[in-house]
Amino acid sequence: MEHKPIALLLAGIWGIVAILPLFFGSTNFIMHILIMCLIWSVVASCWDLIMGFAGIFSFGQVAFFVIGAYSSAILSAKFGIAPIFAVFCAGGIAAALGILVGLPCLKLKGAYIALVTFAVHMILEPVLKGTIGRALGTGGSRGILTIAPMKIFGFTFSSSNPVPYFYLMLLVAIICSAIIFIVIKSKWGTAFLALKDAEDFASCLGVSSYKYKLMVFALTSFLTGMIGGFYAHYIGMLSTRMLGIDLFVTLMIILVIGGVGKFPGAIIGAFITIAFNEMLSPIGPYRPIILGAMVVMLVLILPDGIVGLVEKLFPKKQHELTH
């Protein structure tokens, strides 16, 4: 997509989301779901930036989210760092680990990167539950049961009154999407696309594949880790259950619905998927089956997600080619 429609779409999405509390503000349950939508929209957008846009099959996004959540919780509990600073430190820790994971991936291509990054996801659970994790303060398999709530200028954001936290998360999500948009629009974005399309040619034209690949690892894991921190201080407790397959699959569905590489599709995807998932909750054990069937259908019918569908319905003028 060209840049202007992306900016307009972003403005439209955030405009609509901003007025939702007018209708649902009194229902805590719905506000909670909307906060979750905002959190997952950031995680999914980051995943889309690294996978859909830069073409790096990183499957470690949930792992960075969990690393950020645990880091922020531990930093605030053990070192008394205020949650609002702890979340940025958590982003920094996730970014450092992201670069560390990115380094071996520089030498790898395609599916092998998926294997390496998913290995991080796989390792994380035993580490958090084991002696190393307990020494760091993860609480082992019990998890962390009390996490300080977010406090800014003496105002405490409690989960029993979700509207203020909703607006805080909206602000964070807007900033994150603006950062991603600026990156896509900038020289970085061109470098990512060039490296994805033809790496050898791009590097022979002066694009440093090391630099830009590590940059995308650092940026996406920073934002993901930071939003993980915001999640931890909102929910108030953490366990390794987040590393189960559910969350990972949900994120995948978000990307498929939104459209891979079709930013800001991931944001729309997050709202649709999370809301739909909640609506299906009365059918209990049949929910995963329905969701699974939906993914198969969507991949077949809408291979480029909702944004792809919009592009098909309103095609931009094709530039005449004189052959």
Added chain:
Amino acid sequence: MLKITNVTKKFGELTAVNNLSFEVAKGQVFGIAGPNGAGKSTLYNMISGLYSFEGSITFNNQSLGGLPPHKIAKLGISRTFQIPQTFPSLNVEKSIGVGNHFGSKDGFEQKYVDKILEFTNLADKRKAMAGQLNLLDKKMLMIGAALATKPEILMLDEPMAGSNATEIIKLMDLIQHINQDLKVTIIIIEHFMKVLTQLTQELLIIETGTKICCGDPVTTTNDPRVIKCYLGDSRD
């Protein structure tokens, strides 16, 4: 300006380039020919930093050993690929912009990109996506992006492959313009001997990674060793 001294490249048991030495002078059009699998593209991959090598390659007296491709591009060595490589996610103007943004010492200059668009005859297709172009335009785009880095040397890898007679004439014309108007030294790998004898001032023939001979193109193409390596032994 580009000096290759005793360069060897081995892939396991296979020696793709064997103790090869030659020198390219500034302003030249330097041709490289040889049968398929002679090690011509391997040679380009070593000069442009995609492959490591044994021996020494220097550019303006600076050693290229161990430098990554993007640094070599910045020094002023640019190249194209035998199978046209383009950026389907980018349009023509942006594709050329990649070379100018990242490869040129002077940074991005819209004027220079416009100049290259005119030069490669792509100005009216600047907003077309790179994937939509025909083969000739894809080649032009690849050459354009390489030129946008403001190279001192441009290495072309079989630019005529798959082109018809008119296209070959167009490409030869472009190559001559690049050499004479933009003052870029050119190294060209090619199979068409006629192209090589018309374009080049010096011609290197290699076979199985070894130098057969090197010199002025007419003498070289008549060298019995060259005829033997292309056509086999004569019967008389």
